[in-house]
Amino acid sequence: AQTVTQSQPEMSVQEAETVTLSCTYDTSESDYYLFWYKQPPSRQMILVIRQEAYKQQNATENRFSVNFQKAAKSFSLKISDSQLGDAAMYFCAYRSAAPGTYKYIFGTGTRLKVLA
Amino acid sequence: DAMVIQNPRYQVTQFGKPVTLSCSQTLNHNVMYWYQQKSSQAPKLLFHYYDKDFNNEADTPDNFQSRRPNTSFCFLDIRSPGLGDAAMYLCATSRAGTGSGNQPQHFGDGTRLSIL
DSSP: OOEEEOOOSEEEEETTSOEEEOOEEEOSOSOEEEEEEEEOTTSOOEEEEEEETTOOSOOEETTEEEEEETTTTEEEEEEOSOOGGGOEEEEEEEEEOSTTOOOEEEOOOEEEEEEO | OOOEEEEOSEEEEOTTOOEEEEEEESSOOSEEEEEEEOTTSOOEEEEEEETTEEEEOTTSOTTEEEEOOSSSEEEEEESSOOGGGOEEEEEEEEOOSTTOTTOOOEEOOOEEEEEO
16 A cells, blocks of 8 residues: 655744655555645645656746656655745645546645744 | 635534535536534545545534435534534535546635534
């Protein structure tokens, strides 16, 4: 069975600085998808960024980028120019590409605090 | 805008009194999920539907049931809520099918359930 591990329960970053959130996963599959979700306090969980395992190029979305290391089974999220609105819980998630698989496996989350 | 809508946002019930939470979607997604999320923890999958096919997680208590009468609606029934069932309940949807594996889940705002 696949597992997702986020080893940082909490991180802090100064406004305008850069922070990296870690995520590792365990799988025997070669084809899968990885996601980072953001959950602000008392608000909806939303997608931040996604990565297909078959793509070597790291995904980027504006200030958000990932460092995908397939061999190391690592999928970290880098937030550049941090803003107060980035404060939230961040969850890393895995989804198998096997046909008929619809489950997303979540890590335990990292709470990000942004300091003014 | 297409979205996932959960009602109510806050639900209070008495110990042992049945309660139903509802979820609707305008995304026309074929997969719907129910998660339980306790404070600062990862969402825990209770069950999901692929169209009308119901998939229960092995560790979901029998106290939790679900119904999906059509594509747009899904309900979570808690037959005899205990104090340990107080949590945020999240509904999510995703699109399944060929080429859709990298599609993320879309979440509702959640229903916070309190047990008196």
